[in-house]
Amino acid sequence: MTTLPDEVLKDHLRHYAAFAEADRTRILAAVIKNYGRSVDHSDLDRDTQWRAAVQDLTTSPLTADLVESTARLLSNRATGPRPKFRPQSLLADIGAAVQQLPLSAEHQLGLALDMHEQGFAPVLTYAFNQWVTAGVEAKTVGRCLAELTVMGLYRLAEAHEATTDAALFGSGSAADVIRTGSRVRKHPRNYAAREVLLPLEFANYRLLAQTRLHDRIPANADFQPTTKTLYHDYVPGRDGVAILKSGFLPNRQQRIDLRRLHSALLRELLEYGLVLDLHPGNFVWDDHGDRWVLVDIGPIPVIGSDEYFIEDFSAYYTNTWLNRLTRERVEPIRSIDYSIEFPLDATAKSWPGAW
Structure with missing residues (x-):
């Protein structure tokens, strides 16, 4: 499954060099924080070093010098030849560089730092509580x-706070959703x-409006290319997460329809190569x-989408719906923590953030 043509994807990776220094700094800091989550807490020396470094990043002014020096220290990167990323084979070169390194926070952070210094967006090989480099x-x-x-990480670039519009219907890490009568509009919050x-x-x-799913998505979608704002009809009703949080499970009719x-x-989705976020809050x-x-x-990366494409509905429903609230408690972060403002809780079993 694919979402972006290779050339478009490579252009976005190269665009990293055009971001403001503050944006690149924020992205690299988030990479450091997420690699720290892969360090085994029983490895006391490493765990202490990573925790102290992340604590420093969250309590000190976030400057390029601080973040880059922290990445060098943690990766313990030796001098020597650096991986080469050729324009014509950028994606393959990234994959090869990742596969040639041990799956450790230090080695993979060193690669991210190499990419950052060469003007390419760093990649993150630890996400969803596992190493995600599998592939032939x-x-x-x-x-x-x-x-x-x-x-994902580009949500930290050119980002701005949520709107204070009185008609704000909801706000996520990507867009503000504003309702006006029977219509909603989504305003982008970042690159x-x-x-x-x-x-x-x-x-x-x-x-999808041309498929059998035309009546299962909001109607009358439109897009303003200048402001990159998306519009569609408002769909009244409660979403799946709201139903679960009310203390009730979907009723028989809702389960059959789901x-x-x-x-x-x-x-x-398989026919058209689409990867969508099929979690309860989007229904x-x-x-x-x-x-x-x-x-x-909206699209999501292939990495992390596996659970939504489980063909056995009972397994999908149990894992993604019935276990949703429990997983929020026991896995406070199961994807990627894009923030760097939360200090590390030394008593917690996981790194702070939202599920």
């Missing part, structure tokens, strides 16, 4: 990791949303139509 072909590995950077996520979400709308929709989604139960509507059809 180097280019496949490089593509998946690059996609994770562009759709990833503006240049990748919202344009691709609109493309997904146009595609099974039907999930099966249809898998067929269409709204439309009381008028007695059906689920997928209200967010």
Whole structure:
């Protein structure tokens, strides 16, 4: 499955050099923090060193010198030849560089620092509580990791705070959602949303509107290319997470319809090569139509999407829906922590952040 053409993806990786120093610094700091999560707490010396370094990053002014020197110290990078990333084979070169290194925080951070210093966006090979470099072909590995950077870490570039608009309906790490009457509009909050996520979400709308899923997505989608703002009809009702948090489980009719929709989604998504976020918060139960509507059809990276493509509906429903609230408690971060403002809690078993 693919979401961005190779050349477009490579252009975004190269665009890293054009970001402001503060944005590049923030991204590299997030990479350091996330690699720290891979360090075994029983390895006391390493764990203490990484915790102290992240604590310093979260309590000191975040400067390029501090972040780069921290990356050099933690990676213990020796002098010597650096990996070469050629324009014509950038994705394959990234994958090969990753595969040639041990899966350790120190080695992989050293590679991220190399990429940062050469003007390429660093890739993150530890996410979703595991190393994510599996793959036979180097280019496949490089593509998946690059996609994770562009759709994920690039949320830290050219970012701004949520709007204070009184009509604010919701705000996530990518966009502000504002409702006006029967319409909602999504405003991008960062580079990833503006240049990748919202344009691709609109493309997904146009595609799925021509399929059997046309009545399972919000109607009348439109896109303003100047502001990169996405519009569509408002879908009234409670989303899956709201239902779960109310203390109730989806009723029989909702379970039957979800099974039907999930099966249809898998067929269409696989056919068109789309990767969507099929978690409960993106499904709204439309009381008028007695059906689920997928209200967010923006793309997500292939890495981390496995659970949504489980063909066995019972396994998908149990893992992604029924266990949702429990997993939020026991796995406070199971994807990537894009923030760097939270100090490390020395008493916690995991690194602070949101699920």
